[in-house]
Amino acid sequence: MSALALYSPVPSALHRTPAGLELAALAGLSVLPVRVAGAALGVVVVLALIGARLTPRQLLAQLRPVWWWLVGLLAFHLIVTDLATGALAVLRLATLVLAAAVVTATTKVAELVAVVEWLCAPLRLVGVRPARIGLAIAMTLRFIPLVAERAERIREAQAARGATRPLFLLLVPLLVQVLQLAHTTAEALDARGADDEAPPRALWRRS
Amino acid sequence: MSRRWRRSAAPSVEEAAARPRTALELVGVGHAYGERTVLRDVSLVLPEHRVGVIGSNGSGKSTLARLLNGLVLPTSGRVLVDGLDTATDLRAVRRRVGFVFQDPDAQIVHPTVAEDVAFGLLNQRVPAPERDQRVAEVLARYGLAGHADHPAHLLSGGQKQLLAIAGVLVMRPARVVFDEPTTLLDLANRRRVAQVIEELEQDVVVVTHDLDLLAGFDRVLVVEDGRVVADGAPGETVDWYVARMS
Numbered sequence: 001m002s003a004l005a006l007y008s009p010v011p012s013a014l015h016r017t018p019a020g021l022e023l024a025a026l027a028g029l030s031v032l033p034v035r036v037a038g039a040a041l042g043v044v045v046v047l048a049l050i051g052a053r054l055t056p057r058q059l060l061a062q063l064r065p066v067w068w069w070l071v072g073l074l075a076f077h078l079i080v081t082d083l084a085t086g087a088l089a090v091l092r093l094a095t096l097v098l099a100a101a102v103v104t105a106t107t108k109v110a111e112l113v114a115v116v117e118w119l120c121a122p123l124r125l126v127g128v129r130p131a132r133i134g135l136a137i138a139m140t141l142r143f144i145p146l147v148a149e150r151a152e153r154i155r156e157a158q159a160a161r162g163a164t165r166p167l168f169l170l171l172v173p174l175l176v177q178v179l180q181l182a183h184t185t186a187e188a189l190d191a192r193g194a195d196d197e198a199p200p201r202a203l204w205r206r207s
Numbered sequence: 208m209s210r211r212w213r214r215s216a217a218p219s220v221e222e223a224a225a226r227p228r229t230a231l232e233l234v235g236v237g238h239a240y241g242e243r244t245v246l247r248d249v250s251l252v253l254p255e256h257r258v259g260v261i262g263s264n265g266s267g268k269s270t271l272a273r274l275l276n277g278l279v280l281p282t283s284g285r286v287l288v289d290g291l292d293t294a295t296d297l298r299a300v301r302r303r304v305g306f307v308f309q310d311p312d313a314q315i316v317h318p319t320v321a322e323d324v325a326f327g328l329l330n331q332r333v334p335a336p337e338r339d340q341r342v343a344e345v346l347a348r349y350g351l352a353g354h355a356d357h358p359a360h361l362l363s364g365g366q367k368q369l370l371a372i373a374g375v376l377v378m379r380p381a382r383v384v385f386d387e388p389t390t391l392l393d394l395a396n397r398r399r400v401a402q403v404i405e406e407l408e409q410d411v412v413v414v415t416h417d418l419d420l421l422a423g424f425d426r427v428l429v430v431e432d433g434r435v436v437a438d439g440a441p442g443e444t445v446d447w448y449v450a451r452m453s
Contacts, residue, residue, distance in 0.1 A: 007319070007356055108356065110322045141318040145360040184313035187278050191306035192316075192374065193330035195298075 008105050014051040019111035020118070022103045029099050030092070037088055041095045048098055052105035062101040063094060070094060113138050135194070139185075150177050228289055228381050228410060230254035231275055235284035237433075238270055245270045247433040248284070253412070255425035257404075259441065260414045261448055262430035271430060272386045272414045276304035288382070302331070305380035305409075309387040311364075311371035320362070320370055321346065321355040327378040345377040349403070365396030372403060385413045389420060418445050 014022075032040050048054045063070075070090050077086025103112075113134040120130040154173050163169050189195070231253040238246040245267040262268045273279040274286045277293035277300045286293040288300045308314045317323035321342055328338045346352045349369045354362060362370060368388060375383060385404065389397040401420050404411055413420060421427055427444040429437035429451075437444050 007358075108322065109318050110325075135316070138317050138322070142316060142323075142359065145358070146312055149360070181313055184308060184310060185316065187273070188306075188308055188314040189316060191276060191278060191301060192314075192327045193298075193301060193378070194326075 007108065008053050010053060012051055012053070012106065014047065014102065014106040017106070019103075019107045020115045022107055023112070023115055026096070026099050026103055029096055032092055032095070037091045037095070041091055041098070044095050044099045044102060048102045048105070052102045054101060054105055059098060059101065062097055066093065066097055109138055109141060143181075146181075147174070147178060150174060150181075226289055226291075230289070231382070231412070232287040233271075233274070233281075233284065234287070236274060236281045236286060237283040238267075238274065238279060239282050245433050246274075246281075249433075249435055250284075251428070251435065251438075253426070256410050257424040257426075258410075258412045259421040259424045259427040260412065260430060261416070261418065261421070261427060261445070263452070266430045267433040268414045268430040269386055272306075272384050272412060275382075275384050275412060276301055276306050278306065302378070303381045305375035305378060305383040307368075307372055307375055307383065307385045307388050309390050311367035311391075312360075314371040314374065315359045315367060318358055318360075319355075320351055320357055320359055323359055323370060324374050324377050327374060331378065341377050345373045349373045363396075365392055365399060368392060368396065368400060369403070372400070376407075376409075380409060382410045382412070383407065385411065385415070387415055387417075388413065389415065389417045418449070421445060 029040060029044075045059070048059055049056070070093060073093065074086045074090050077083070077089055116137055117130040117134040120128070120133050123130060123133075151170060151174050154170055154177070155167075158169055231251070233249050233251045236246060236249045237244065249271070260268045260271060270279055274281060274293065275288065277286075277297045280286075280294055288303055291300050291303070293300050315323050317326055324342045324345060325338055328341060333341070343352070343355075346355055349372065351366065351370060351373060354366065359367065359370060368391070372388070388404070389400050392400060397417060397420075401417075404413060404420070405423065413424075415421065421441045424441045427437075427439065427441045428435050429444060429448050437447050
């Protein structure tokens, strides 16, 4: 399941929490002290189940892609340090993944993008448009599942014609399709007024 | 493609974009992609409400459509939209002329449905309350209100095309150009899109291979090898085209 499909439109206190605050809390979790790491995981799980209304199955699905990272991390620490340090590292990573799921489930992409644009606002001074950075992030989130879908279609077409190394053969046709898609999308951005604003002038170029 | 921002132009883009509808005009228009010429000396005046464009693959009809909102600029001649030249009044032309592409996946640029519809309004600096209202209205009109916060990639093909159309119509263009809007759709969704086009109060130009879509249109053009080879009422023009292709 795409992470975007996690978003729950049912209003809650977490939905009303400003996206900037949620992202700051997420960053804070990454430097959690040892003593509260276990408690933090508990709080995040409760928030996920009750606050964000995620099901236990959805939570486990979020951990599945990082499962081998967690195992590898624990194994690495068992060799290099000790079990307690390894367990803490695993706990932190799992907490972060679940907390990110809570943020995704309770925050619209537009709100997250608005925070990024706000953080990038000073870049206007050097001629960068923060809105462009926000658009790039939104488009990345939009096109990841689309490119995955196109890759799957090519893989099926190749398999139907007897391809024995579909992963290797996938790259060139996928690249061609993605470039065609990029060309049409660029036209669509123009047609929908993405270029409607004159670019900001860098500080040293202002007269 | 050249991009022009008119910092001190008069009238403003908003004023120019709001001028009354008169006609689309192509005056001796030619276009070439490098060495390959795709349109040759096309001259047309299109004041009609609904105009269809048909022709075989590679005939130049999609290029003709792209000329109408400045996605492609002519290499010779001029394209005028209600008197505005696409080469010099590009921003005003694009505000007047919405464009719906064949593949909605290429046109949907935001991850969720409501955010994508709002994209064009954000570009036009429409205030948030009005933006939210217009997005809600257009989503309700096209049966997408229940999907407002859903990821766009989870919609069906027909819903994606309706979303692409909603994303254009929410900007309230005076004219809409459709480039093969039903090619990727099943019969039910083709009928739905045909109904949407039929109900539009905007003037429309529809490039299509779906000849049934053109019933009730005011005028149909047949493009072959970069030239308009037939031009008239849909009945006789479509019959002529079908006989030519048989």
